[in-house]
Amino acid sequence: MSAAALQRVVVRMLHDPALVAAVYADADAALAGEDVTAAERAWLTAPDPRRWRADPMRRYRGLQALLEEFLVAGAYAVRQGGVAAVDAFFSSPAFHRAIQGRAALAPTFAAWLAATFAGPVPAFAALEGAIARSRRAPAPRAGAGPLIATAPWIEAVTVPGGTLAAWQRARASLGQAGPLAAAVDPTHALPAVAVAAEAEGLLVEPGPAIATASPDLVALLERLRAPRPAGEVADLADLGVDADEGAELLDDLVDDGLLWRLPTAGSASNT
Amino acid sequence: MSSFEARVRGLPHLGIGVSTEYGAAGSPGSLDVAALRRKHPEFAGFLEVGLETVKGLDGPTQAWRAAGLPTTYHFLDVNLDEPEDFDAPWLDAVRGFIAALDPAWLCGDAGLWHFGPRDRGHMLLLPPILSDDAATAMAEGIVRLREETGREVLPENPPGHVFLGDLHLLDFFARVCERADTGLLLDAAHLALYQRTLGHAPTTGLDGFPLDRVVEVHVAGAGHAEVDGLAIVEDDHTPAVLPDTWTILEALAPRATELRAVVFECERNPLDDCLPGFRRIAATLAGSPFARRSAP
Numbered sequence: 001m002s003a004a005a006l007q008r009v010v011v012r013m014l015h016d017p018a019l020v021a022a023v024y025a026d027a028d029a030a031l032a033g034e035d036v037t038a039a040e041r042a043w044l045t046a047p048d049p050r051r052w053r054a055d056p057m058r059r060y061r062g063l064q065a066l067l068e069e070f071l072v073a074g075a076y077a078v079r080q081g082g083v084a085a086v087d088a089f090f091s092s093p094a095f096h097r098a099i100q101g102r103a104a105l106a107p108t109f110a111a112w113l114a115a116t117f118a119g120p121v122p123a124f125a126a127l128e129g130a131i132a133r134s135r136r137a138p139a140p141r142a143g144a145g146p147l148i149a150t151a152p153w154i155e156a157v158t159v160p161g162g163t164l165a166a167w168q169r170a171r172a173s174l175g176q177a178g179p180l181a182a183a184v185d186p187t188h189a190l191p192a193v194a195v196a197a198e199a200e201g202l203l204v205e206p207g208p209a210i211a212t213a214s215p216d217l218v219a220l221l222e223r224l225r226a227p228r229p230a231g232e233v234a235d236l237a238d239l240g241v242d243a244d245e246g247a248e249l250l251d252d253l254v255d256d257g258l259l260w261r262l263p264t265a266g267s268a269s270n271t
Numbered sequence: 272m273s274s275f276e277a278r279v280r281g282l283p284h285l286g287i288g289v290s291t292e293y294g295a296a297g298s299p300g301s302l303d304v305a306a307l308r309r310k311h312p313e314f315a316g317f318l319e320v321g322l323e324t325v326k327g328l329d330g331p332t333q334a335w336r337a338a339g340l341p342t343t344y345h346f347l348d349v350n351l352d353e354p355e356d357f358d359a360p361w362l363d364a365v366r367g368f369i370a371a372l373d374p375a376w377l378c379g380d381a382g383l384w385h386f387g388p389r390d391r392g393h394m395l396l397l398p399p400i401l402s403d404d405a406a407t408a409m410a411e412g413i414v415r416l417r418e419e420t421g422r423e424v425l426p427e428n429p430p431g432h433v434f435l436g437d438l439h440l441l442d443f444f445a446r447v448c449e450r451a452d453t454g455l456l457l458d459a460a461h462l463a464l465y466q467r468t469l470g471h472a473p474t475t476g477l478d479g480f481p482l483d484r485v486v487e488v489h490v491a492g493a494g495h496a497e498v499d500g501l502a503i504v505e506d507d508h509t510p511a512v513l514p515d516t517w518t519i520l521e522a523l524a525p526r527a528t529e530l531r532a533v534v535f536e537c538e539r540n541p542l543d544d545c546l547p548g549f550r551r552i553a554a555t556l557a558g559s560p561f562a563r564r565s566a567p
Binding site for chain 1: 352353390397402437501503
């Protein structure tokens with residue numbers, strides 16, 4: 001067993017009183033499947049259990065940080081179940097899996113929102129998740145090499161039609177001064193959301209700058225998330241583009257900064 | 272790489288100094304380090320810069336450095352025991368700040384600064400698991416950061432409310448220091464919190480600790496709080512230093528033969544409120560190897 005795994009259990013217990021109670025009641029059952037020895041389970045229950053609650057604001061700070069990135073999805077989720085329903089993320093299996101697996105919380109929260117809440121929340125979570133990824137992306141730069149891929153600073157998502165316009169209206173309704181307070185205030189009215197049955201492609205670039213795109217373009221960008229030899233990619237017959245047009249299209253997309261060229265697959269992450 | 276015993280001789284003596292972090296000087300009623308330097312240079316020998324690479328250096332810190340004054344680099348964003356935390360962009364940023372600050376050394380809490388990958392919303396500070404394998408992992412990270420930056424890296428004992436493991440905190444850090452062949456930043460206030468939390472006397476474990484590894488010491492105030500009837504102590508960097516912390520400083524002063532720097536962590540308090548603490552630090556260290564090295 002590694003101390004790292006035990007440390008991650010500590011982080012989970014510091015965020016989730018329910019886990020603390022479960023571990024103190026029956027550590028073997030609460031930590032079944034975790035790489036924690038009997039001795040280490042005894043360490044977890046040695047402190048006075050109140051010590052796990054010494055920082056009562058920890059969970060609220062965590063929720064605040066997440067809602068700052070998922071303002072609109074969070075606001076509509078709060079309207080469906082109250083702040084407590086959103087705060088429940090920190091007691092969810094998704095949260096615990098993310099911490100134990102050293103995963104990032106923002107995409108985990110996006111997926112949890114989409115799976116937990118109805119109405120426009122999944123679409124807004126997808127868009128704000130793309131914005132969150134874009135915020136962490138490397139700055140645009142030139143590349144060269146035989147491989148071609150979607151530029152790591154470009155995020156492409158497919159959502160129900162009308163999502164972008166609805167998100168922009170909702171975001172504007174939260175205002176610029178204290179939008180988080182408005183988002184968690186159930187008395188703050190949010191615009192009604194109506195989305196179309198057909199899909200809408202969205203591109204998110206650093207800034208963020210958000211634009212609609214054809215579903216075919218989003219599909220191409222998703223297909224090229226993993227680098228591939230440029231010659232192989234030129235055949236875009238399934239997208240209605242022949243080989244000659246395909247090569248020209250790829251050049252245009254590179255010029256537009258949506259695709260980039262790179263020498264090796266590994267260099268895609270060398271940002 | 273020569274031994275710590277040899278390397279420590281090349282470290283500068285910085286004296287008594289103060290700490291800061293991004294934006295601290297802009298808080299209402301915070302310590303004006305430039306005024307401290309003007310009025311009491313004996314308490315402003317250097318500035319310990321708490322650095323989170325995504326935030327960078329604030330104006331007062333840049334002004335301090337522009338004046339050519341000494342610094343140390345206190346990292347706030349690396350889990351030393353996680354090899355994956357030493358990613359190229361972070362190391363590049365650290366090297367950039369080293370170039371800007373020219374710090375005497377790097378130092379910082381050897382604990383968990385963030386869960387998951389380094390990211391917004393992931394930051395916190397927890398003590399390490401006090402076990403033998405954790406000490407080995409921590410030592411490996413210290414060696415790596417020292418080699419990546421070319422600077423000494425002094426681990427610091429972090430604060431906490433929950434400490435887990437089968438080692439006393441000082442035994443843990445003794446192993447870290449030996450395996451990384453490094454010096455230590457001993458935070459006397461954090462140690463006092465640990466000893467209270469575990470029900471020990473303030474100086475338990477100091478007898479067996481290699482105090483000649485202590486290159487830097489922190490002194491800071493603490494506040495009292497209560498959780499459902501349980502009294503706890505918070506490391507709050509006020510000027511109200513716990514008696515236990517003074518006891519620890521008194522115990523190590525004569526034996527910390529390689530002590531080069533002492534920080535009074537009071538960055539968010541007015542200068543006049545901090546002066547008694549500075550004066551008591553100086554008085555406690557009077558006659559020690561540290562004071563003899565400080566003498567003109």
